[in-house]
Amino acid sequence: MRRIKLIDLIFKLTVIFFLSELFTMFVFSTWLNIVPGPKQYILDAVTMLLLSTPFIYILIIRREREINKLDELDRQLQYIINKVMDVSLQHTSQEELFNRILTVVIKTSFMPLEPHAALFLLENNRLVMKAQIGLTDGHKALCAEIPLGKCLCGLTAQNGRTVFEAAVGSLHEIKSAGMPPHGHYCVPIKSGAAVLGVLTLYVREKSEYNEFEASYLETVCSILAKIVEFKKLEQNARQLQKMESLGRFASAIAHDFNNILAGIKGFNALAIEDAPADARLKGHLALIESGVNKGTELTTQLLTFSRKQPQGMSELDLGGTISSMQKILEIMMQKKVKIRVEIDKDLFKITGNKSQIEQLIMNLAVNARDAMPDGGEFRITAANITNSADTKSCLKVLRHCSKAVRLTFEDTGPGLSKEVLNNNFEPFFTTKPEGKGTGLGLSTVYTIATAHNGCIDILNEPGKGACFQICIPVSECKPAVQSVEPPSLTLKP
Template identity: 40%
Template structure:
């Protein structure tokens, strides 16, 4: 047998060294790519890379959250699927023109444009585009920042400034008009005091007096919208105010409207003027009645509400400070309102009613009174879907410390009930620790990884399920759809909706943020306290 030559050994050695070097470089390249992916996927802004034909090559996690697509759904697709008209139709021509002439409209400049999500909704965004060249191939990287929240905040500030200016104007007009009415009333009463007044003249003066009183009622409504309106606030139970005017409310509602009042017991007290709060409630009732000319359902409810810092950070009622509130809800099944109407309903003299049927001061008055006592009012409504007004009143100063102490104590208590909870969450890493935490408090927990899976689990389960705790946004069947289905099939089953999405995202998906009781990230003790309260409420009812 021939011995291997020194030349062969040398060649093999060089090949082995070369292979080792290649393997080392490949490992470093893979490590570098992994490092790059990590940077891309931890960026807070969307980062999208396309080739010179507009085809998407990279799509980071933030872009997935902004546009609603998974990366694998869009890679290889033309980037114009992320654009509404007219940008979509113009995009390919823009790239071709830029590569041919160098004329840049956005590359290297950046500007505000509009993007289109997977669900078809359009949103404002800041877009900056950079150009790269790899091996003779041109690539473009877009940096996307969703500015929906900023635009919403700007609009809220503009609306607040407009309402404040209107309030000051209304207050000034009412003050001057009151002086005029005072003069009219004074001379009218003086004239009517004469003993030898002719019947015909007395009739005319009586009409003048009635007209002046109507004018005075209008100015009182204007002043209620003005921040200078004087009230006589006192500490009271909102439930008592509602009970006192329930009969009056029923008398002004037609018989074809179902009227239901549900008041939460042991409601903390608020510091308000009782007469003005009666005015708030009655104005909302009249507004609801007028929205249901063919009948419907009107509900008034009260609740204790706690806005946690985490819930506020997630975008729920950013105008409210974290803390405890008394929540008044007035909801109807009337004609509803579109977005344009909703944006103006609290402005003085704005009305959708026919000429002569309304002054446009009812909801403006409500807004002014609620603001005066440190509260907030918001409305949810869609055409044909009815309306719901949510009014948050801060607790009276004498009540606040007591309720904070009690709430903290409640969040620390542990359950000894042993009820059964169905936990629905599509993320296992979220579902597992919550299951362990609830089991640690004595509950029996059944798991489901989706809305459809939850229905199958319930159908197969032979025992009683007392409460379903579900994520809101899940594939195929959302948590809201699941809860609505279960409410029909199992009326006694309680439910809690949990979400990590902002209120703006939920509204875009046609989900009412008011239905979400818990925001991620949540405090386990607070969540456990809410679970206990819901179970106790279900048992009491």
């Protein structure tokens, strides 16, 4: 196609030069009062055209070189994009997948790239590094998490536009020892208007911005956005499948265990009635009854965990539910932990199951108490949230409902480590000593929150306590189909 355009260009240039020379000869002859015949006009025009041939040839050669360069760029671009697509189809971890894509991209021959690159994903208003090539350990540590608006990558994520810098300047806020001189392309990974992450590539210092290069990198980032979304859907599907399998298993175990406990409880009650007035024997039977009651509580948690939707849903006043539990919570905290409750006036009503909401609150309160053995403060707040408010929380709920209630549970304990955060909602995962915890507390909280069409986020600051935020849509919102998104986790440095 480009060859045809080149031939067409040669023909047009020849005709234009010929006609222009013919017109020029006519003007000059008229000005000099020379009236040669038509043949002389044509002869002179041809002579001038022949004299102009070298200039036409130079223009054609330049154009041909440009076409050849564009053809080569097209071939390289198509090759790299095909390689990126091939890598994206490989079954491997997300980190390994991103590293392979970075390896392909930094080999782009038509760009002045340095062998240094990184890929970040946006998580709770912070860029988290997911893959890198060529960065020093010090630089990796400094750039592990970048707030929005900080440094070039943070600005890119905040503005949603490509940022180019020819050298390390004032905008490059994060610097590490031994950092080589370089420039930067920081390109947003976007799905529509939503920024999912940032791709950053080093270029040779004092390189110039090139629109073709920027367009190429934006094409690569659009492919990366599709990969990120696909991986998220894949992760959600695995989580859903795992939770359903565990739910069926837990339900079967709980029902069978409940039947066994019912028999033990019944015969123990008969033994208590028939036992003589022997304080020692009565005490032993009371211990059996206490153990049976604990087993019943465990089966209740298992059954709650196994259900996708709570039974007995009705309009519920969360403020009243929390207030009615305050005395019980104070007794449970054993006066070591101070409880503070703050509830918005005219709190929105939700559609929910009161007993399960109470269990959710109790589970979080027990965890807070166990995290503060030497005492502290446990704060419960309930607030109205709307999608018009200046808030960055409850976004998963506000996508399909304009109003929600946000429950916040904060403690002043040591907070959660990153390792614990990654497994916190896994069923049967616990950090408590053997015999002190079932590992179902937070799994049950997560199950109850999602069953109420809500979401749960953890805002954690090691050394300064943990904060759980649960958002539940108001009653007038129709239940939305849950995508079972994994809870959002934020770990502050």
